[in-house]
Structure formats: structure tokens, C-alpha cells
Amino acid sequence: MPKEDAIIRGAKIKYKGTFDFNLLYRKLREWLIREKYSDPCESGEKKYSERIKPSGKQIEVVWSTSKGEEGGYFSLNIDIKFFVIDLTEIEVEKDGKKIKMDKCEVEIEFSSKLIRNANKAWDEDNLMFKLYERYIVGDKTEQFKIELYKDTNKLMDEVKNFFNLYRF
């Protein structure tokens, strides 16, 4: 059974205002692909639901993305949940042009974890596995934990940049 180390648990960014939700969606997807993570939409999102309510649309999306390291032994996983409520389309004027924007409240939750023996190449009860973990990849485990922590924070910074918020 692969071992998991939680790196970031349920960090949230919430924003209520007017913005282009599709643009945000696209930017985050492009960022993940650029950073060599799997395309969260390639085989369809993990979850996508859209409901029409009297106050506006309610959208729930779950992304699960990952990248493998050390021949697939490590898997850096990031889960992103979007929860949008009261979404209504409005027209705003920008630089003399009328453009369509979304007025809504969005909550984006980030969780990341490092999975060891992700490719299940090792029998974890085996002494060789314990020696491998401790003496061969021990330093790399810490290295990838830090990398995943930084990646998740950079992804969150992308969202804050989009909303013009103050970065952590």
C-alpha cells in the first residue's frame, strides 16, 4: 500500500466579486500543465456539477492532478476543489468595450500530498524496501515534500494574482 504524507491540508482562497471564471479555470489548468503536472481535465474533471438556483448558478468542480518523480516512485498530488455560488453573468465596461464577466462568490480549496511507492514497485514488508526508503531515497523524500509545498503555494499565488490579492 503506497504511503502518503500530507503537505497542505484544505488551504482556502475565497473571493466574492466580479471576474471571468472561465479565464481563472483556464489559467490554473495552463499553470499545472506548464509545471509538468497532469492535465486535470484530460479525462474529465474528477467531479463537475452545475445547478441553477434562483440566486444564480452553483458550480462544484474537483480536480486531481499529479506528477511522478524518480521513475514513478514518488507522486506529487494536488487536489483542487472549486465551489462557486450565486453566479450571474453581467456586462461591464472596460477600456471603452463591453465585456461579459461573472459576478459570484468562489471558494477554492487546495490539498497536496506526497505519495511514496506510488508505482507499487516495492513490497513494503520487505527489508530491502525499508533499506531503500531509509538510505537511498531518504533525502529525496524531504526534497520532494519541499517541492510540493512550494508548488502548491505557487499555485495559490496564481489565484491571488488573478484576483489581485496579497501574496503569502
Added chain:
Amino acid sequence: MVHTDKIVKDVEFIYEGVFDFKEFLQVIKDFFARHHYDLDEKVYDTKVKGDFKNTTIKWAADKKVDDYNKCFVKLKIDLSDYKEGYADETKVVDGKLKVSFEAEIERDYQEKWKKSPTKKFLRAIYEKYVSEAKQSRVDSDLKKFVESLKNEIKQYLSS
């Protein structure tokens, strides 16, 4: 179940005026880094209401003091009814700031002394009769840390 003692609660700092919010957050981050705390952002919540904004940020920091005590500090930063502008080419905010502080200590965070009733009993004896002075010192250090952080913030906003 981890044994946790609340050391600091209901401590607040309020400020109203114009300041550099980005620099303010950096001052707090640097303070935690100087004292070897690991700091995580838990929530960043912004609402736009007309010309004004409201932002709530929740940060949680932790530090292992020794192999028995782990300190946790939680900050809630509320910036309400604020507007953004520029002063000397620097982005500033004009609004009401409230910083709330909470701190607690997790005892036996590695759960070495929880594995059996005998060990739990021995731990209770240890805490009460052997290490009481040491635990008091850890508690007092945490209180002083929160007070120093509050003073650092006060100093920054007064300068």
C-alpha cells in the same frame, strides 16, 4: 487524543488608518521565521462590496520546542471596509485592521506516553512533579512570544 493546553486566547490588536498591507504581512512572516516557526496560510477570504473590500486571513504557525512540547500560534487578520490606493508609488490600504491571537501547546505530540495506561500515569506524574517548572517556562515563553509579536506589529504601524 492529543493533550493540548490553551495558553493565549482573546488577545486582539486594532488599528485604523493607512498602511502598506503587503509589507505588514511580510513583517509578521519575518517575525515567525526569525523565531523558527513553520507558518501556513489556512484561509484567504476577500469580498468586494461596492468601492470597499473586506479581507480575512487565517494563519497557523507551529514549532517543536523539544521532544515533548509543540507550540501552535493562530492569527486571524481582518481588514475591513478598506480601499486601495497609492502613496509614494507604493500600494497602500485605508481601512480597519484587527489581528486576533491564539496560542496553545500540544504536550507529548509524538504520543510516546499515550500507548498504555501505565505510560499515561507515568506521564501525569512526570508533568506534575518532575517537569512542572520546565512546562511553566515553556508556557511563559509562548506568552512572551505572542506579546512580542503584538509589539512588533504595533511598532511597525506606529512608525
